[in-house]
Amino acid sequence: MIDISLMICTRNRRDSLSATLDSVAAAAGGQRLELIIVDNGSTDDSAATIRHWAADRPFTVRLLSEPRPGLARARNVALAAARGRIIAMTDDDCILHPDYFEQLIRAFAAQPAPVVIGGRILLGDPADLPVTVKLEDHPPTFPK
Numbered sequence: 001m002i003d004i005s006l007m008i009c010t011r012n013r014r015d016s017l018s019a020t021l022d023s024v025a026a027a028a029g030g031q032r033l034e035l036i037i038v039d040n041g042s043t044d045d046s047a048a049t050i051r052h053w054a055a056d057r058p059f060t061v062r063l064l065s066e067p068r069p070g071l072a073r074a075r076n077v078a079l080a081a082a083r084g085r086i087i088a089m090t091d092d093d094c095i096l097h098p099d100y101f102e103q104l105i106r107a108f109a110a111q112p113a114p115v116v117i118g119g120r121i122l123l124g125d126p127a128d129l130p131v132t133v134k135l136e137d138h139p140p141t142f143p144k
Contacts, residue, residue, distance in 0.1 A: 002060070003032040004101060005084030009066075009074035010092040011040040014049050021053050023096040031101045034060040036081050040074040041067045 006024065010017050024035060035057075039047050047063060054061035066077045075089065086108050090096065097103070107117055 001032065002034050002084040004086045004088060004104065005034050005036055005078075005082035007036045007038070007075065007078035007082065007087065007089040008092055009038045009040055009071055009078060009089075010042065010046055010050075011069070011074075012042045012044045012046065013092045014042075014044045014046045016093040017046060018049060018053070020090070020092055020094055020096075021050070023094075025057065027096045027098050027100045028059055029101065031059070031105075033101065034062065034082070034084060036062045036064065036078045038064045038066050038074040038078045040071070041065075041069055 008017075008020065008024075021035075035054075037050055039050070047065075050061075050063050054063065062081060064077055064081060066074045078089070079087065086104060088104060108115070111117075
């Protein structure tokens with residue numbers, strides 16, 4: 001049985017994706033892992049880069065395609081293909097911490113029932129701040 005299905009969706013991010021994939025490999029250790037990558041209509045050579053990278057991995061790497069643009073569509077394709085007990089996702093420009101999978105398994109093992117767990121994002125590039133984090137003096141409220 002596969003313990004973790006890690007989903008990554010990508011579109012024309014070949015260069016940042018390479019570092020992400022290398023961080024997945026460095027964190028994988030001996031985990032029973034499948035990596036599901038969905039190419040969301042890339043026009044660069046992302047798919048070829050992924051195939052080359054995946055060739056000698058000790059874990060399953062599945063490259064799927066969703067030609068219709070949209071992160072939600074790509075994630076739905078990945079989710080439908082996932083077989084792991086734990087389903088995780090990261091972005092194609094993120095670098096996983098070396099103990100990411102160990103901590104993930106530990107966090108889920110501590111839960112008695114199915115859960116959704118969110119993680120902390122540490123920005124490596126301050127230019128990503130306006131895209132990743134929305135800061136407001138008066139957050140919106142939604143009345144019942």
